[in-house]
Amino acid sequence: MVGIDEELEAALAALATIHTLSTSSPKPHIVTALRKAKLAAGPITDFTSNASIVETRDKVVNALSDLIRAIEEGPPPQAKIDKAKDAIEVWVYELLD
Numbered sequence: 001m002v003g004i005d006e007e008l009e010a011a012l013a014a015l016a017t018i019h020t021l022s023t024s025s026p027k028p029h030i031v032t033a034l035r036k037a038k039l040a041a042g043p044i045t046d047f048t049s050n051a052s053i054v055e056t057r058d059k060v061v062n063a064l065s066d067l068i069r070a071i072e073e074g075p076p077p078q079a080k081i082d083k084a085k086d087a088i089e090v091w092v093y094e095l096l097d
Contacts, residue, residue, distance in 0.1 A: 008092065008095045008096070010037045010040035010041075011037060011091050011095060013033050013036065014037030014064070014088050015085065015088045015089065018034075018084055018088065021076070021081055022075075031068055031071055034068050034071075038060070038061055038064040038065065041057040041060040041064070041091065053094050053095070056087070056090050057091065059091075060088060060091045063083045063084040063086075063088075064087075064088075066080050066083070066084070067081065067083070067084040
């Protein structure tokens, strides 16, 4: 199980990585960072009453899965990059809240 601090660290690293991502030249280290964030956002036991963070984590996992798959198939479409970036930004905001 990942703690909130580790989850936030993975989220911030993924956000920084996505900001370097280009539709023309994805680098191998990018997939590694995105997978780490996806695992951090994955299902964990959360005893809080905050259903919002659970929904946000689910959106992050889905967006990162789509983006990783797109990167592995070739240059990712900008729409998938933007979707993942937006989901991670919300995730970071909710973790800091």
